[in-house]
Amino acid sequence: MGERITAIYRVKDRAENIQARAHTIAVEQSVEMPVSAITKQSVLDEIVGEVQAIRDLGGGVFEIAIGLAVSTTGLEAGQTLNMLFGNSSIHADMVLHDAIFPAEVRRAFAGPHHGLEGLRKRVGAEGRALTCSALKPQGLSPPELAALAAQFARGGIDYIKDDHGLADQAYSPFAERVPAVAEAVRAAQGNVPTRYLPSLSGNLDQLRRQIEVVRGAGLDTVLIAPMIVGLPSFHALVRENPDIAFMAHPAMAGAARIAPPFLLGKLFRLLGADATVFPNHGGRFGYTTDECRALAGAALEPWGDIKPCIPVPAGGMTTDRMPEMLDFYGSDVMLLIGGGLLAAGERLADETKAFVEAVHAHGEG
Amino acid sequence: MGERITAIYRVKDRAENIQARAHTIAVEQSVEMPVSAITKQSVLDEIVGEVQAIRDLGGGVFEIAIGLAVSTTGLEAGQTLNMLFGNSSIHADMVLHDAIFPAEVRRAFAGPHHGLEGLRKRVGAEGRALTCSALKPQGLSPPELAALAAQFARGGIDYIKDDHGLADQAYSPFAERVPAVAEAVRAAQGNVPTRYLPSLSGNLDQLRRQIEVVRGAGLDTVLIAPMIVGLPSFHALVRENPDIAFMAHPAMAGAARIAPPFLLGKLFRLLGADATVFPNHGGRFGYTTDECRALAGAALEPWGDIKPCIPVPAGGMTTDRMPEMLDFYGSDVMLLIGGGLLAAGERLADETKAFVEAVHAHGEG
Known part of the structure; x- marks a missing residue:
């Protein structure tokens, strides 16, 4: 199992929708197709985004944490942004609030020199x-x-x-x-x-x-x-x-x-x-x-x-x-x-x- | 006088503010400093953005047309986006709705080959x-x-x-x-x-x-x-x-x-x-x-x-x-x-x- 980035979104939705919505985001930001049509086990296990947590922030806003496989980023800057928010950026009712990067990602991008x-x-x-x-x-x-x-x-x-x-x-x-x-x-x-x-x-x-x-x-x-x-x-x-x-x-x-x-x-x-x-x-x-x-x-x-x-x-x-x-x-x-x-x-x-x-x-x- | 791109923004603001707001946008997307402190006449004439039109779309939304000097874009793609919306993108109450490009810009960027x-x-x-x-x-x-x-x-x-x-x-x-x-x-x-x-x-x-x-x-x-x-x-x-x-x-x-x-x-x-x-x-x-x-x-x-x-x-x-x-x-x-x-x-x-x-x-x- 490869490491995952935890992407944290804030989403406006109804409480009764939020489980399904979280699942939809996890799919959109990873395989972007019906999961039922995926037959390869390693894709289901290691590539499909996973819902890690859902938290009700009140006022109809929910925080959704999705685990995204580091391997999908190719450790390249643009593709990392693409995986974090590429398609979901089109939804006006959600923002990318934060992301937690494993050490592998930090080492790859390496931060400021000075x-x-x-x-x-x-x-x-x-x-x-x-x-x-x-x-x-x-x-x-x-x-x-x-x-x-x-x-x-x-x-x-x-x-x-x-x-x-x-x-x-x-x-x-x-x-x-x-x-x-x-x-x-x-x-x-x-x-x-x-x-x-x-x-x-x-x-x-x-x-x-x-x-x-x-x-x-x-x-x-x-x-x-x-x-x-x-x-x-x-x-x-x-x-x-x-x-x-x-x-x-x-x-x-x-x-x-x-x-x-x-x-x-x-x-x-x-x-x-x-x-x-x-x-x-x-x-x-x-x-x-x-x-x-x-x-x-x-x-x-x-x-x-x-x-x-x-x-x-x-x-x-x-x-x-x-x-x-x-x-x-x-x-x-x-x-x-x-x-x-x-x-x-x-x-x-x-x-x-x-x-x-x-x-x-x-x-x- | 150089040619201008007409940038068209849609802005939520109060009617009594809209003239001043339009002026503020024209400055933000061009010289980004107090116009009163600019002493060079050619900058005032040719570089400072000019408010070309303001239209009330109803519902507290106004359409503001600003003339931006083509010369400020250097005819480079990123800088053109920067001049159109770089800083103003930070304002949550406005969108870049459209832009009208003079022939010089069309010729420089040239569109699709196929x-x-x-x-x-x-x-x-x-x-x-x-x-x-x-x-x-x-x-x-x-x-x-x-x-x-x-x-x-x-x-x-x-x-x-x-x-x-x-x-x-x-x-x-x-x-x-x-x-x-x-x-x-x-x-x-x-x-x-x-x-x-x-x-x-x-x-x-x-x-x-x-x-x-x-x-x-x-x-x-x-x-x-x-x-x-x-x-x-x-x-x-x-x-x-x-x-x-x-x-x-x-x-x-x-x-x-x-x-x-x-x-x-x-x-x-x-x-x-x-x-x-x-x-x-x-x-x-x-x-x-x-x-x-x-x-x-x-x-x-x-x-x-x-x-x-x-x-x-x-x-x-x-x-x-x-x-x-x-x-x-x-x-x-x-x-x-x-x-x-x-x-x-x-x-x-x-x-x-x-x-x-x-x-x-x-x-x-």
């Missing part, structure tokens, strides 16, 4: 929360983005990421933007060895060429949106570039009906995200306090040999929220303010400095 | 609906799957696809399965030159190796799940393999809060799907009659130089539904029955023949 401690080390931080901002708007030229980045670096910020909308566009080609910004950051930085994270996009060939540009510019950290490039490309890129740290962006992840703590916290971490950006509660997006707490927990909690992934709450944050956010998340966090700093215009370096000082001071308070 | 007529030609069909079934369950060995495929071919079916759960697993390695099934189909087929579609999975390197196995086995048609492998990989594979026809599978597409007619009909077609599988109304999944009609319409309607993509309604279909489905979809359709045929067990070839004859007879009736 994680929380690696990202702290890159900027010489010890035990404190990290700071981050974003280069935007798109439409600026490489020198204009470089000038903004220099202001952030002058303000002493730890990480500067490209806006996830910056890709390889005519007004700011990747191969021109990345060295220009990298050079400006190096020239402007003071005590903090500020890191610039270019945003990667495209297919695996394009991603690999971009990684070469990144390395050529002396950089070692990047931004990527796993649900845009596809989990198979994301995982391949992580594994073949152990010197590079990857910050994951949630674009298109929110559209999937997969619980954010599982997708952005656990699954992105499993596939190798060193940091995971997500919309903080009380910002432009609708994640709740509980979801944010669970997401940070999933990213950080001890998990076999898998390194912790640093949570990066974002999405409309401002400097005056820093004390509250640090109380909420503690110091194992990277705080990201994008537009809230850029709105300062000519006072950008000063505003950045105020943000950085608010974060550093909290750790010492 | 489409409806190409898939008819491959099996020598003229003007009639096509038939399809699926090889499953996973867990069978290559010879066992090959034996099933032979029964389908004996029944005179047009297309046999791998179950989308078949990937590259230890119990059925891709490189063993594909030639075994291809050979069995060739040996068993009668008048209809039945085509076998292996299911591709993995990253772009793996996909390319699989395409070589496919070609080496004398095959020219494949199954792929664009939302699992990622749109950038899907589009790259289509463009570099003009001899291969691609059937798109909706796994994980249903989870995105993107209207199925747009995603599975229009966008998959734009990126090169020759056929698009979707859950028919009245089957195991919840698509409505109207959604199915709109999806088939989006896949088939005249669209510049973009070839029509054949709709493949599926998901729990049975032979007795064929007359009704043919009345509904007409003959520009591929009808897919998977489990409904496999349930026949030893009578599989006969059941397949009955299915095929029901479809052919309808065309002549």
Whole structure:
């Protein structure tokens, strides 16, 4: 008998249907055909999904745990998502809430190369929360983005990421933007060895060429949106570039009906995200306090040999929220303010400095 | 001024908020920062999203049309999805309903190489609906799957696809399965030159190796799940393999809060799907009659130089539904029955023949 992943779904259905519904999900996410027509015993024993538990959460919502054979995933990232939620994603009344992976799966996907401690080390931080901002708007030229980045670096910020909308566009080609910004950051930085994270996009060939540009510019950290490039490309890129740290962006992840703590916290971490950006509660997006707490927990909690992934709450944050956010998340966090700093215009370096000082001071308070 | 894509969202909000909400979406899907902090005139004129129309659909739902600059997409598949819905996908109260692409975008992505007529030609069909079934369950060995495929071919079916759960697993390695099934189909087929579609999975390197196995086995048609492998990989594979026809599978597409007619009909077609599988109304999944009609319409309607993509309604279909489905979809359709045929067990070839004859007879009736 091979090992099984336990996939945990939350389903809206009537109590009298729930046994049958659980069985239907177990079939849909494994053999996807009438079980009565399966004659091979090993398929019935080892491949058909098995209902492990059903729990009534109240309010017409049930939690259903299904054991899915690890062998069906081929230990490949896309196929794993396919087995967890491929067809069932089409049902509007169910979400993929969580999954418990056996050690074999953890070993195969292997998680981040650097994680929380690696990202702290890159900027010489010890035990404190990290700071981050974003280069935007798109439409600026490489020198204009470089000038903004220099202001952030002058303000002493730890990480500067490209806006996830910056890709390889005519007004700011990747191969021109990345060295220009990298050079400006190096020239402007003071005590903090500020890191610039270019945003990667495209297919695996394009991603690999971009990684070469990144390395050529002396950089070692990047931004990527796993649900845009596809989990198979994301995982391949992580594994073949152990010197590079990857910050994951949630674009298109929110559209999937997969619980954010599982997708952005656990699954992105499993596939190798060193940091995971997500919309903080009380910002432009609708994640709740509980979801944010669970997401940070999933990213950080001890998990076999898998390194912790640093949570990066974002999405409309401002400097005056820093004390509250640090109380909420503690110091194992990277705080990201994008537009809230850029709105300062000519006072950008000063505003950045105020943000950085608010974060550093909290750790010492 | 560059051209713009018109992205059409449906949003639940209060009437008094809707102007501001539309503006917020236009900013979120373009520059993603306070517009007041943007000083460069060309960004304000050419990059910031523009609200083109707001329409009250009743019931607290509004349709919002936003013009997004084509230049922001870099004419790359993933980045196009990112610009259309990346961050906004995180809002539970809005869906991406549709998008209108200027000719520049259509030319860049170029659509299917074969489409409806190409898939008819491959099996020598003229003007009639096509038939399809699926090889499953996973867990069978290559010879066992090959034996099933032979029964389908004996029944005179047009297309046999791998179950989308078949990937590259230890119990059925891709490189063993594909030639075994291809050979069995060739040996068993009668008048209809039945085509076998292996299911591709993995990253772009793996996909390319699989395409070589496919070609080496004398095959020219494949199954792929664009939302699992990622749109950038899907589009790259289509463009570099003009001899291969691609059937798109909706796994994980249903989870995105993107209207199925747009995603599975229009966008998959734009990126090169020759056929698009979707859950028919009245089957195991919840698509409505109207959604199915709109999806088939989006896949088939005249669209510049973009070839029509054949709709493949599926998901729990049975032979007795064929007359009704043919009345509904007409003959520009591929009808897919998977489990409904496999349930026949030893009578599989006969059941397949009955299915095929029901479809052919309808065309002549």
